[in-house]
Amino acid sequence: MKGGFYSRLALDGIRRNSQLYLPYLMTCALMAAVYYILHFLSHDPAVLAMRGGSSLSFTLMLGRFVIVIFSLLFLFYTHSFLIRRRKKEFGLYNVLGMDKRNIARILLRETLWSYGISMTAGLLAGVALSKLAQLFLLRLTHGDIDYRFRIDFRYVGSTLLYFGVIFGLILLNTLRQIRFSNPIELMGSESSGEQPPKVRWLPGALGAVLLALAYYLAVSIQQPLEALLWFFAAVNMVIVATYLLFIAGSVALCRILQRNKRFYYRARNYVSVSSMSFRMKRNGAGLASICILLTMVLVMISSSACLYFGKDQALQSRYPRDICVQATVYGYGPENERLCAELEALCSEETGNMPKRDTLRIYDEYCIVGLLKDKRVEMSIDSTTNQAFIDYSDVVTLHLVSLEDYNAMGGERLELGEHEVLLGCCGSDALPGVGESFGVGDREFSVQRRIDGQVEDFDRCAYNSVCTTVVLVLKEREELAKELSRYKDYNGDDMLYLNWLYQFDTDADSERVEETVRTTAIRLQRYLKEQGRDFQSYCDSANAQRADFFGTFGGLFFIGILLSVVFLLACVLMIYYKQLSEGYEDRGRFAIMRKLGMTGENIRESINAQMLLVFMLPVVFAVLHLGFAFPMVEKVLMLFGVANTRLFLITNIIGVGTVLLFYTLVYRITGNAYYRIVTAGSEENG
Amino acid sequence: MSILEVRGLKKIYKTRLGGAEVEALRNVSFTVEAGDYLAIMGESGSGKTTLLNILAALDRPTAGTVLLDGQDFSALEESTVARFRRDNLGFVFQDFNLLDTFTIEDNIYLPLVLSDTNYVLMQERLQPLARRLGIEELLRKYPYEVSGGQKQRAAVARALITEPKLLLADEPTGALDSRASDELLRIFKEVNRSGQTVLMVTHSARAASTASRVLFIRDGEVFHQLYRGEDSDERFYGRISDTLTALHKGGEGA
Numbered sequence: 043m044k045g046g047f048y049s050r051l052a053l054d055g056i057r058r059n060s061q062l063y064l065p066y067l068m069t070c071a072l073m074a075a076v077y078y079i080l081h082f083l084s085h086d087p088a089v090l091a092m093r094g095g096s097s098l099s100f101t102l103m104l105g106r107f108v109i110v111i112f113s114l115l116f117l118f119y120t121h122s123f124l125i126r127r128r129k130k131e132f133g134l135y136n137v138l139g140m141d142k143r144n145i146a147r148i149l150l151r152e153t154l155w156s157y158g159i160s161m162t163a164g165l166l167a168g169v170a171l172s173k174l175a176q177l178f179l180l181r182l183t184h185g186d187i188d189y190r191f192r193i194d195f196r197y198v199g200s201t202l203l204y205f206g207v208i209f210g211l212i213l214l215n216t217l218r219q220i221r222f223s224n225p226i227e228l229m230g231s232e233s234s235g236e237q238p239p240k241v242r243w244l245p246g247a248l249g250a251v252l253l254a255l256a257y258y259l260a261v262s263i264q265q266p267l268e269a270l271l272w273f274f275a276a277v278n279m280v281i282v283a284t285y286l287l288f289i290a291g292s293v294a295l296c297r298i299l300q301r302n303k304r305f306y307y308r309a310r311n312y313v314s315v316s317s318m319s320f321r322m323k324r325n326g327a328g329l330a331s332i333c334i335l336l337t338m339v340l341v342m343i344s345s346s347a348c349l350y351f352g353k354d355q356a357l358q359s360r361y362p363r364d365i366c367v368q369a370t371v372y373g374y375g376p377e378n379e380r381l382c383a384e385l386e387a388l389c390s391e392e393t394g395n396m397p398k399r400d401t402l403r404i405y406d407e408y409c410i411v412g413l414l415k416d417k418r419v420e421m422s423i424d425s426t427t428n429q430a431f432i433d434y435s436d437v438v439t440l441h442l443v444s445l446e447d448y449n450a451m452g453g454e455r456l457e458l459g460e461h462e463v464l465l466g467c468c469g470s471d472a473l474p475g476v477g478e479s480f481g482v483g484d485r486e487f488s489v490q491r492r493i494d495g496q497v498e499d500f501d502r503c504a505y506n507s508v509c510t511t512v513v514l515v516l517k518e519r520e521e522l523a524k525e526l527s528r529y530k531d532y533n534g535d536d537m538l539y540l541n542w543l544y545q546f547d548t549d550a551d552s553e554r555v556e557e558t559v560r561t562t563a564i565r566l567q568r569y570l571k572e573q574g575r576d577f578q579s580y581c582d583s584a585n586a587q588r589a590d591f592f593g594t595f596g597g598l599f600f601i602g603i604l605l606s607v608v609f610l611l612a613c614v615l616m617i618y619y620k621q622l623s624e625g626y627e628d629r630g631r632f633a634i635m636r637k638l639g640m641t642g643e644n645i646r647e648s649i650n651a652q653m654l655l656v657f658m659l660p661v662v663f664a665v666l667h668l669g670f671a672f673p674m675v676e677k678v679l680m681l682f683g684v685a686n687t688r689l690f691l692i693t694n695i696i697g698v699g700t701v702l703l704f705y706t707l708v709y710r711i712t713g714n715a716y717y718r719i720v721t722a723g724s725e726e727n728g
Numbered sequence: 729m730s731i732l733e734v735r736g737l738k739k740i741y742k743t744r745l746g747g748a749e750v751e752a753l754r755n756v757s758f759t760v761e762a763g764d765y766l767a768i769m770g771e772s773g774s775g776k777t778t779l780l781n782i783l784a785a786l787d788r789p790t791a792g793t794v795l796l797d798g799q800d801f802s803a804l805e806e807s808t809v810a811r812f813r814r815d816n817l818g819f820v821f822q823d824f825n826l827l828d829t830f831t832i833e834d835n836i837y838l839p840l841v842l843s844d845t846n847y848v849l850m851q852e853r854l855q856p857l858a859r860r861l862g863i864e865e866l867l868r869k870y871p872y873e874v875s876g877g878q879k880q881r882a883a884v885a886r887a888l889i890t891e892p893k894l895l896l897a898d899e900p901t902g903a904l905d906s907r908a909s910d911e912l913l914r915i916f917k918e919v920n921r922s923g924q925t926v927l928m929v930t931h932s933a934r935a936a937s938t939a940s941r942v943l944f945i946r947d948g949e950v951f952h953q954l955y956r957g958e959d960s961d962e963r964f965y966g967r968i969s970d971t972l973t974a975l976h977k978g979g980e981g982a
Contacts, residue, residue, distance in 0.1 A: 303847045312841045316829045634825040637786065638839050638886075639814025641807045 048144075052151035055131065061715070062124050062622065067160045069120060069615050073113040074164030074201050075171060076608055080106040081197040082172045083179060088188035094593025098183065101594075105601040109608065114208055116612050121212050123619040125219065127626070132220060146217055153213045161202060168201070169193050175604075182350070183596030184589070239293045239323035246294040249286025256280045260674040265435050265469070269677035276674065280667055284333050288659070289326035293319050309644060313635070314651040317628070321656065325620060329660050332613050336664035336701065337671075339606045339613075344668070344697040345675050346595075346602030348690045349682055353595045356683030361584035363401060363545035365393070365559065369566060372576040373536035374408070374527030381573065382406050382542050388569060389544045392562040396554065399547040405451060406542045407500065408442040408523040414510065417474040418481030421529040421537060438470070438510040440482065441500055444519040451499065458490060464515035466493040466500075473512065483526060487516065535576070555583045610701065614708045617657065621712040625719030632720050642721075649717060657709050665698055731893055731925050732760040732783070737792035739778050739948075752778040753789070754948035760894070760927060765920040767939035768929045769972070775948040780898050780929045784817060785809045797893055814839050818887030818895045822902035824879040826871040826886075833867040836886045843890075850889075857885050861915060877908030884915060888924070895919070897928040901935050913938045933972060937965035944975055951975060 056063045084102035089095050132145050173191050180187055256279035263269045296319035300306045306315055322329075349356075367389055371381065386404055412419040413436050445458055458464070465480060467473045474480045480487050493513065500513050516522065529537040548555065563581040570577040632645055676690055684690075739753040752775045760766050770776040781787035782794060785801050793800050801812050819825075826835045833854070840850045858864045861881045866874050874882070880900060887895055897916070901909040909932075917938050920926050928939065936942045938961060944952040952971055956964050 307837060307841050307845075307847045307850065309842050309844050312834075312838075316827075316834065320829045631827055631829070634827060635838070635842075636810075637784075637819060637821070637825065638842070639810050639817075640842055641810035643807055644810075644842065 048147045048151045049155075051148050052155055055128065055148070055152055056155060059124070059128065062127055062619075063156070065615050065618055066120050066124055067156055067163070069611065070117060070156070070160035070205065071164035071167060072608065072611060073109065073117070074161055074205050075168035076604060077106060077109050077113070077204065078165060078168030078197055078201045079172045079175045080109060080604070081200060082168075082194055083176060085194070085197070086176060086192075088176065088180060088185065092180075092183060092185040092593055093589035094183075095185075097590075098593045098597040101597040101601055105605060108605060110204065112608070112612070113205075114211075117208055118212060118215070120615060120619060121216070123623060125216050126623065129220075129223075142221055145220055149213060149216055149220070153209055157206065157209045161205060164205075165198055165201060169198075175600075179596070179600045182592075182600055184592045239296075239319050241294050241297045242290040243294055245286045245290035249283045249291050252279050253283035253287060256283060257670040260670045260672075263674060263677065266677040266680045268435070269674050270681060273674060273678055276671075280337075280671075281334055284663065284667075285327065285330045287663075288322070288330035288333065292322040292326055292659075296322065310647055310651060313648045314655070317631070318652060318655060321624065321652070325624075325656070328616060328620060329656065332616055333660035333663045333667075335609045335613050336660055337667040339609045340664060340668045340694075340697050340701060341671055341675060342602045343606045343700075344690065344693040345679060346599045347693040347697070348679060348686070349595045349684055350599035351693070352679075352684035352686045352689050353591045355686055356595075357584060357588055357591050359683045359685075361582065361587060363403070364547045364585065365545065365555065365581070365583050367544040367562060367566065367579075367581045369542045369570060369579040370539055370577060371542070371570070371573075372539045374523050374538055374540070378540055381575075382540075384569070385542055385566075386544065388565060389562065392565060393546070393548075393558055396548050396550045396558060399549065402544075402546040403451060404544050405443070405447040406540060407447075408519065408526070408538060408540055410440050410442075410526050410529070410538045412438055412440060412482075414438045414470065414472060414512075417472070417478065419483070419512070421483055421526065435470070435510075438512050441511065441513045442519050442523060443500060443513060443515045445515055445517045448515045452496070458515075458517050460518070461485075461487050462490040462516070463487040464491050464493045464513075465489045466495075466497040466513035466515075467510065468494065468497040469510035470512075482514070482522065483529075485522060485525070487514075552583075552585055555585060559583045559586070610704060613660075614704075617708060618712045618715070620656070621653070621716040622719065625716040628720050629722070645721065646717070649720060650713075653709070653713055653716065657705070661702065661705055664701075668694065668698065730759040731762045731764075731797055732927070733793075733795040733798075734758050734783070735793050735795075737779070737782065737794070738790045739775075739782065739787070740790045751948055753782075756792070756945070756948070756950055758943060758950060758953075760925060762925055763920070763923055765917070765926045765938070765940045766928070767936035767942045768927070768945060769931060769933075769936050769942055769968070770945035771931065771976075774945045776929050776945050777898070779945065780896065783894075783927065784819065784896055785813050811843070814843055815890065816893045818890060818892035820880070820883050820887050820895070820897040820900045822899040824871070824876075824883045824903070826879055826883060828871055830870075831867065832863065832869055832871065832874065832882045835871065835882060836867075836889055838886060839890050853889050853891075854885070857888060860918075861885050875908070876904050877911055880904060880908070880912055881915065884912070884919070888919065893925065895924055895926045897926065897930075899930055899932075900928065901930070901932055909935070933965055933968045936968050937961050942968055942971075944971060946975060 080102050083089055084099045084106065089102075090099055092098065132148075135145055135148070136142070177187065179185075256276045259272055259276050259279070263272055296315055299311070299315050300319070305311055369385055371378070410421060412421045415436065419438055419440055445456065448454070448464070449456055456464075463480065465473065474489050476489050476492060478489055480489055493515070497511055497513050523538060523540075527536060527538045531537050550558075559581050563579070566579045566581060570579055632640075636645065672690070672694065676685075676687060679685070679690065735757050737753050737756040739751075741750045741752055742748075743750065754775075756775075756779060768776055768779065778787065782789050782802075785804075788802055794802055796816060801809060804812055826832075827838070830838070836854060836857075837850050840853075854867075858867060861884060863878060863881050863885060866878055866882065871879055871882075880903075884900075887897075900916070901912055904912060913935055916926060916928070920940075926939075928935065930936055940956045942954045943950055944954075952975070954964075954967055954971060959967070
């Protein structure tokens with residue numbers, strides 16, 4: 043037998059099974075295209091040239107890593123569907139006198155063909171789309187648009203190589219399967235006698251409990267940092283719970299339904315429920331995977347979109363003015379007042395020739411970290427160092443602001459008596475109300491007014507900081523600061539520190555801003571060093587940071603979109619194959635029922651009921667997961683500086699809407715394919 | 729009173745690529761009286777499967793009529809035919825056609841469930857039927873757990889639970905060993921004795937010998953007819969065999 047003969051057989055096999063092969067080849071092509079695009083972009087000069095380009099390139103590389111892992115797993119999985127359908131054919135070849143070596147040759151040709159076809163299509167698409175993806179990415183990240191078109195053959199090569207390895211592994215695995223089976227097994231492998239599903243109550247119940255626990259965790263956590271710490275635990279719990287529920291829980295549910303005779307013995311439920319329990323036994327894991335993929339898509343797209351569209355807020359929270367100068371000096375000293383005055387003089391001198399808008403703010407605050415207990419902040423060594431044992435919800439950062447500064451900033455003329463304070467708080471509801479007393483160290487104060495709304499004016503990051511922020515405005519600030527300066531941490535260093543801030547908006551052009559920022563920062567450093575104090579300082583322009591923000595969040599959004607598309611298509615493909623393979627299995631069953639007097643209408647009804655369930659189950663659970671993840675993810679986003687519930691809600695809704703739309707479309711298409719397969723069998727009989 | 733009346737039945741198949749026509753049934757007429765037990769015999773390709781499909785309303789004749797209890801069902805709509813089939817006919821197939829996702833009990837209930845019968849009524853009907861067919865112990869089992877003979881008895885129960893006017897059996901012993909066959913034929917006879925009209929298509933002379941009348945079909949026509957009269961099964965079997973031999977010879981001669 044000649045090579046051409048095998049090639050013909052292989053091509054013929056692909057063509058005859060095009061209903062199965064085409065989606066597989068398309069997936070391979072898509073994966074290859076995405077792989078190429080990510081590889082291309084992560085080394086693209088236009089991307090690297092951007093400010094923050096290297097971190098963007100790193101993000102893209104991580105995205106490629108995800109695709110590498112995912113395509114390996116997923117192509118293996120989809121190929122197993124293909125081969126299950128084709129084993130019968132190989133069995134026939136075997137019976138007709140071909141030995142396993144011949145079959146291996148056909149398989150090799152088939153692999154080569156599908157590799158050739160999918161790589162050609164994938165790389166063509168990848169090269170063509172790489173420009174589009176680049177423009178899109180540059181637009182998202184506000185990079186400089188580059189209109190040249192480039193093909194990089196190094197990455198074409200790496201794509202070919204990587205997918206060559208995957209195809210090779212899949213071929214080896216198939217050969218292994220063929221080798222260890224005899225023709226009769228091969229021919230009958232599709233309908234190997236199936237036992238009814240066993241109800242496993244324990245794993246089912248465990249799944250429910252685990253899910254409830256994970257949900258509770260997600261909604262009960264208050265602190266952003268805690269949310270981040272527990273997020274991955276919750277994600278893992280949800281994944282395990284979903285698998286348990288789908289595999290064991292669904293069968294248990296079917297059994298419960300079957301026990302309800304009045305419900306079960308109805309024409310429209312009867313067939314659906316009984317075949318559902320079989321179906322879930324086979325497909326529970328698959329549906330759970332679909333559900334988790336969908337959840338991933340939803341969380342990824344809604345949170346990355348929220349970050350991207352909320353980036354201005356994140357920027358604002360970190361840089362409330364165009365130019366922000368901050369100096370932090372540890373400890374309390376009588377010279378602090380002189381220090382502040384000199385700092386101010388220094389800054390006015392440096393920035394004096396810049397056009398300033400009327401938003402200049404100069405103030406200072408003493409800060410200290412303590413533990414909040416019974417409406418009293420206590421300073422202890424543990425509050426700063428022994429972090430493993432503290433409950434983050436008890437940690438507060440105390441900002442002491444003088445009444446003078448407060449009045450100056452708000453343009454007010456408020457009077458406070460002895461021991462009276464204005465109290466502002468963000469992140470805790472355990473603080474005293476108006477008229478109640480509030481303790482700091484050994485001192486007692488009475489709360490004259492709550493100024494929670496103004497906390498952000500003092501600490502723009504208050505709502506996204508790890509711990510509770512408390513702002514205390516009082517007359518006798520210096521005395522209190524002096525008293526608090528006696529607390530030292532484990533290293534014997536001061537716990538109290540002074541923040542001095544100088545912030546203003548300017549209309550100067552960016553070049554001038556950059557220059558000023560640079561020289562000011564240097565002078566600031568030099569001055570503080572001369573003072574011989576333990577210090578930190580920075581001088582930054584919001585504009586300069588903007589590019590970094592765009593680069594990071596734009597890159598995340600880009601990866602989010604790309605991976606979402608890939609994952610979504612993966613879901614679609616899984617569902618499609620599921621429907622097809624089940625269609626072939628159900629065909630015989632429906633043919634029998636037709637003979638026994640089931641009408642076409644009955645069949646359609648029953649099919650619709652089953653399909654709806656199979657289709658809706660993952661998506662309903664995915665949306666449920668998303669809903670419960672909402673408060674937790676929202677808190678994690680706060681750590682990135684985006685705290686915008688409304689925006690996050692909107693991106694969630696748009697995400698769910700898009701996925702549902704897409705999903706419904708696929709439902710229609712695969713539904714028709716399934717119906718055709720199922721009825722084809724019975725019409726032949728009719 | 730005749731329960732089934734078949735008149736001048738004709739069926740022509742066209743091959744898929746147009747052109748050639750195959751005449752499966754040329755001109756078939758016969759009647760079945762209530763309580764009758766009729767066997768139809770013929771070789772492969774004689775047209776007996778086509779005839780059965782038309783009787784089961786799974787196929788439509790090219791010409792001629794089939795009256796069941798005076799009603800012509802070749803004129804019915806597709807959806808009404810399905811209901812008609814469910815309500816009036818019971819089927820037993822060669823390969824059982826039990827659904828593997830249902831227990832034996834649920835398989836038996838299937839036709840009743842399809843016509844939305846009350847669960848209590850279904851149970852009431854099943855109990856005596858299961859006892860008569862000796863499958864009480866099997867009801868909770870799945871088809872893959874029971875033997876061929878037991879499966880076929882379950883299929884008979886499924887056919888009878890609707891209390892059909894006519895029980896149609898297509899080679900019911902075809903997939904059974906001789907013991908299971910004898911057992912099934914005994915059941916058919918007993919069912920018939922209790923008043924059930926039975927029509928069985930078979931090419932087994934042993935199966936046919938349990939009937940009260942045998943029709944022989946050849947080349948799409950009723951070729952011959954035998955009545956049991958007062959014969960025992962054995963004697964009737966002899967006569968059937970003789971007829972088959974004659975039929976066979978005639979076939980060669982033609």
